[in-house]
Amino acid sequence: MDKTPFPADTPARRVALLGMLLALTVALSWLERLLPTDVVVPGAKLGLANLVVLCGLYLFPLPWAAGLTGLKIAVTGLLFGNFYSLAYSAAGGALSFLAMVLCKRRGRSMGFVSVMGGIFHNIGQLCVARVILGSMGVLAHLPAMLLAGVGAGAAVGAVGALILGRLEGFFRKRP
Amino acid sequence: MKERKFLTAPEAIALGALVLALILWLCWPKGTGGQAVLTRSGEELGRYALDTPCRVPVRGAAGFSLVLVVEDGAVHVEDSTCPDLICQHHRPISKMGEAIICLPGQVTITVEGGERLGQDAVSG
């Protein structure tokens, strides 16, 4: 059941879109690093780059979307991070993707899907932190991080909806 | 491509409830703790009463170090050599359950209750 909502159905179009989205990922990740990290919550990123994952989910069939997510994690991890940030990114990204796929499959609307993505991204990060630190201290940061996830998810969802709307118009005009 | 709603009403309600619950959890008044528990890579290194000022140098993982400082009934971190310094920027904590975490150094400082403050066990 991988009907793409947009006519990005030829491999060529998909690859082109993929490339654009990856470039966007890099730009967003770079932008994220410029912004001051949240003092209250340890290492919580805004998750701007999740925008790319969200778009991928609605533009591509599932395998392509998964591939895009994987590439995003790898590229940003290699370019911008160290082992730890890769681990957090991978866990957060994977969990977030899974959650979003499930929500989308069950017919939830885009805003909901995106918020769930944001929440589970942070849950994934906390999981890894828990394993690495081995103490229950991370639990103290759970509510703040989940709230951040909701916020980031909502923002990403809104921007994503805008972008997808524009893209749809773009594809409609060019048969 | 049919028009899709950004968020349906039931979804909004569910999310709103979640946000409310999280805010409540975050802002729920917590009792003042009595001691700071220091762990590194999951291993408990020591407990420090919050009413006794002290400075404890801590060697974290991967060569990062920091200093645990207890003063004015709270605990905070100084002189951290970790790359992001999130631990150092964290405001001093003193309430039950609060925690300061240094991810690169794998160090956590958690505030716990202090009923049998300073005693590890009671004989008899």
Add this chain to the structure above:
Amino acid sequence: MRKLWCLLLGLVLLSGCAAGSRTTTIFAMDTVMDLTAYGPKAQDALELAQDEVDRIEALISAQRPGSDLYAVNAQSDVTAPTVVAQETADLLARALALGEDTAGALDVTIYPAVEAWGFYSGDYQVPDAQTLEALKARVDFRQVTLDGTQVFAQGHKLDLGAVGKGYAADRIVALWQGMGLTSGLLNLGGNVQCLGAKPDGSDWVIGIRDPADEGGTLCTVSGTDMAVVTSGGYQRNFTQDGVTYHHILDPHTCAPADSGAASVTVIGPSGLTCDALSTALFVMGPDRAAEYWRQHRDFDLVYYTQEGELWYTAGLEGRLTLRDGLEGQMIP
């Protein structure tokens, strides 16, 4: 969706089962035991400790059918010996030696007296004068002899309850040391024993319970590699007709020791010795206990009398922190 949520939260909470300190609480030897081990092998250490406690209980509990002591006590032919395990024999030998050393303040043949007062069954009663006289004749550890692993109890019934927990603590510490652990804390029903120092290198701080206040402590004692064992009447007692009878019986009277002691704490390297001495010195009373200490000086003591006087030995100087308002005196 909900299932995923729960699963994920569960993962967050469970994923911390890596190295570190581990604590477990078990119920054994008729009491609650808290064990804490530190280091990467902590989890294994705890499991080993639990197995060891169960093993020891099965071996020496007089109440447990199948144990060595149960067999000794069930021996119908008073002239025949009962064969026990080498470990039991060794333990018994030490208990008998301590009995000799404390002039009978510790007596392993106290079983019938404890039974008569109802401390085993929970069916408390005050034996009459005649029963007590009969009991006094039955309690005499000197009539018990050991030959290798043969126990000649001569009709006496034995109980190693006064040394069981201390012995178990020693065994657990030995096992943990063998595993390479350098830090651990045991609290076997009030018998506290420390392995090494705390993980950060500082001394352990052990409180001594206040007989009058269950949640409060009289003082704290700091140290490393030590056992801290307290005996007190408040630990187990019953009240009948307005009089309170506690479980620390004086072997010479077969009645609760009325020595003026409220709580006696012995601190030293061996849990077994501290366990035995805390009982014996309670029975002896403050003066004889001080004399005993002067003759041996290989342990430390905190003696709290019913008048509220606290006496402690010189070795505790700098290690003892008294409760606000409590004055202590060094034993001369």
